[in-house]
Amino acid sequence: MLQARTSRGSLGVWQSSVAAGRKAGRSSSSTSWPLSSRALTRAGASVPRDGGSGEGKRSVEALGVADTLEKVGKVGALEPVKTAAKQFRLSFATRPAKKQRVVVLGTGWAAARLAKELDMATYDLTVVSPRNHMVFTPLLASTTVGTLDFRSVAVNIRTLQPALGMQPNNFFTAKAKEVDPERQVVICQADGKEFEVEYDKLAIATGAQGSTFGIPGVEEYALPLRDVKDASAIRDKLVKNIARSQIPTIKESERRRLLNFVIVGGGPTGVEFAGELSNLVKEDLSRLVPQVSCSVRITLIEARDILGMFNPDLRLYAARILSKSGVEIVKAQVKEVKETTVVLSDGSEIEHGLLVWSTGVGPTPFITSLPFGKSKDGRLAVDDFLNVEDLEGNPVENVFAMGDCACNNLNPLPCTAQVAEQQGKWLSSYVNDVNAEKEAEDAEPQPFRYTHLGTMSAMTTGSAVTDLGGGSGTPQLSFSGFLSWLTWRGVYLTKLGNIQNKIYVVLNWATTQFMGRDLTRW
Secondary structure, X not given: OOEEEEOHHHHHHHHHHHXXXXXXXXXXXXXXXXXXXXXXXXXXXXXXXXXXXXXXXXXXXXXXXXXXHHHHHHHOOXXXXXXXXXXXXEEEEOOOOOOEEEEEEOOOHHHHHHHXXXXXXXXXXXXXXXXXXXXXXXXXXXXXXXXXXXXXXXXXXXXXXXXXXXXXXXXXXXEEEEXXXXXXXXXXXXXXXXXXEEOOEEXXXXXXXXXXXXXXXXXXXXXXXXXXXXXXXXXXXXXXXXXXXXXXXXXXXXXXXXXXXXXXXXXXXXXXXXXXXXXXXXXHHHHHOHHHHOOOEEEEEEOOOOOOOOOHHHHHHHHHHHHHOOEEEEEOOEEEEOXXXXXXXXXXXXXXXXXXXXXXXXXXXXXXXXXXXXXXXXXXXXXXXOEEEOOOOOEEEEEEEOXXXXXXXXXXXXXXXXXXXXXXXXXXXXXXXXXXOOOOOOOOOOOOOOOOOEEEEEOOOOOEEEEEEOOOOOOEEEEEOHHHHHHHHHHHXXXXXXXXHHHHHHHHHHHHXXXXXXXOOO
8 A cells, every 4th residue: 555654844844733733723633643634634624614713724824735745645645735834745655566576497408598697676587397406517427437436517696696585586496388379378297287477578498308219219228418306316336237147146237238338429428427427437437336347338329520610630549548558449330229239320239238329409398388389300490589489470579588498590599508608698688678777768788799718628647629709700729638637627616507506516526536436326
């Protein structure tokens, strides 16, 4: 409710009027304070308006003030009020304007950066995601072999944006099922029940899923490496296979198969996982279970050159380092995946006890089902301002898409954490500036422009490759070896979400170096 209060000036006028009334012999009961505007009107109307007497004049003034109070109370206006005595201003405590609600779908790189930097004095925020944390994917491979703990690479979304713990902001552990752009609602599902979330602005950043390219058996027998739960499943099976291989009654052929670790995909994730496996064998298994370490076989399958986004010299260096570390690189395409073998395009088969699938990405069923335009590869089509397009190619002003689930057809970008983070940072600045009207009326908002900062990938301990720069107008600096490995660790350490995770990672690296990796299986 709107509540009226008088300024110092108005109180002075009223007190003067009261004092004058008392001198004229008015009773104290008729001048008691405070009175409502309606009570004042009734009180003033009961006094005879004798234009010849001072008491009548004062009564007319009181009636005028009361009438003005009642009128202003009805319209809620703030304007000067004139009386015969003096002019004063009525001041009202008005209800603050309702803030717009921004709904963010996902907690990946783009979504987390947007939620972190959104102006919470301007917007209400709702985040919807089946997971309550952001994953620092460049270090995810290290968690599969115990180099890092899982909590070291996961940052709670409420840590990044503390306002999510306070109403009217919300975080819902749920999956987004549908988007209704006409009603401006997102239909979500949790525990088998559906509910709706209204939005004024919607940011879709639900990411992508690993692409199987329609190869039979991948979903049934291969493990992806995109999330903490994926890394946990890989680590569990890895440790389990090592334990089973030591059982006395197991056949030698089965023992060899259990210790055959196969990775499909020669990008940074596949290469780093192969390097972590090699480190585990050389630095820990050779000390703890030497009879197992000598039987481990690591195979990396890639249809083209590994690390294809790096310059040729760095690709050759990476291949040479992995080969020296015991990783067999097979240049072939996978035709089929069976329970115990991988069938290649030439008909040959490779046995596997653990198969990790780390190839390209594709759209999720949720993205495919949305009533918006799509790019050639099935992702959401966006313009230069990250607005999604409708089915006719027109931008939808209050719906945005970022990260692996979005693609600008005129300027397609790779599905990397670097792209997603820059998009989240730009969109937070864009929506903050638009709502705050910080730009001049004749100024045009600047569209999103991606700046390529470089690419890094680590192989074994002390070995990495680094391409710095290489974007438009920036020179490219390439180097490898121990300095590159230190750079890789230093850059990703500074990029971690908060000081807590940085401490975790430093301690994990130290304990791994001096005390070995943790191979405990729960």
